[in-house]
Amino acid sequence: MALEESTWTPDYLGELAGLFARLGQELLSDHGLDATLGLVCQRAVDLVPGAEHAAISRGRHGRFETVGSTSKVPLQVDQIQYDLHSGPCVDAAIKEEIYRTGSLVTDRRWPEFGRRANAEHGICSMLSVRLFLEDDDLVAALNLYSVHPDAFDSGDQTVAVLLATHASLAIAGARLHEQVQHLERALQSNRGIGVAVGVLMNRYKITQQEAFDLLRLASQNSHRKLVDVARGVSETGILELPPLPARAGVQPPG
Incomplete structure (x- = not known):
């Protein structure tokens, strides 16, 4: 859910622009693609208080992989989604939307995934933001994970969008260099x-x-x-x- 335009005060816009610039200076340095994506995920955990783990899901033609993970937990949780072809990470990448859950255990959008993510790995909340990749068959999403319900708010979502933007730029830059x-x-x-x-x-x-x-x-x-x-x-x-x-x-x- 986007912030209302009435909240776009000079202070808010200045702080947002400053945060974007600081992240850009750090993330768009010559780290290489894998290191940059890992740094994006680490900064997500640093900047979002409720995020205990972070990772990026990327895939083509329905086949996904998890990169930049800050721990083993996203790898395990994401694999459940990949096996089920359903979950906030997969849907954010494919449907080009942002998904912020309250409690996965009671979320009707992904009942099987939510039950297993919580029962097997203790994950209760997720925030998944699509990475916008122009003119490409690659799809991706930045994902944050928490063991607590309702762990993420609209401010956390804004930070996640900033980080997803930088991750998108890093992927685009790496692909351009490859081309x-x-x-x-x-x-x-x-x-x-x-x-x-x-x-x-x-x-x-x-x-x-x-x-x-x-x-x-x-x-x-x-x-x-x-x-x-x-x-x-x-x-x-x-x-x-x-x-x-x-x-x-x-x-x-x-």
């Missing part, structure tokens, strides 16, 4: 293939397409990646090809 690395490797591979094509064109006086087709044939025959075959041609000027049948009357270039 840049993949692009750089692809460009490097393409340059290597282009050099090999040029070598073959010059040596055997063949067309660009013919040179590329020879590289692909050699790759298939040797069970090696095209880029590895191209690297060999660039370094040695030699392309190893399978011999043609004798009746063809033609031998591969050597």
Whole structure:
């Protein structure tokens, strides 16, 4: 439940902006994705008095995993949800909502999960906030856990939203970095293939397409990646090809 606009006083907005900035300075440093997500969860426990444990659930195509957990408890509680395909963590990620429970034991939304989470691990309250990840099939949620009923209020929810925002930014940044690395490797591979094509064109006086087709044939025959075959041609000027049948009357270039 969002705060009413009437509560947006200058003091409130200033404190909110300040907290967001402080978290950003700490969390968006170059920690690496896993370390940053772990730090997000640790700060959730530090900043939210009722939170005894915290973790992030993330998944694709209905398959979830728990990361950044501050203890073993979220791993165990979340696994119940993953097995049942139901619970505040899963629903927050999939349905793009925020879930704040009173007592899981009496919560009718997840009766089986609530009963087991409390009976097996003593968890009574949860706060789950979806991580907003743009243009991605990955879904995720930040989750807080408590052994006490009604452990979380609207202020705790605001802090959780701030932390979820930073976690979303960290994931987006890590994925962008990964995409840049993949692009750089692809460009490097393409340059290597282009050099090999040029070598073959010059040596055997063949067309660009013919040179590329020879590289692909050699790759298939040797069970090696095209880029590895191209690297060999660039370094040695030699392309190893399978011999043609004798009746063809033609031998591969050597």
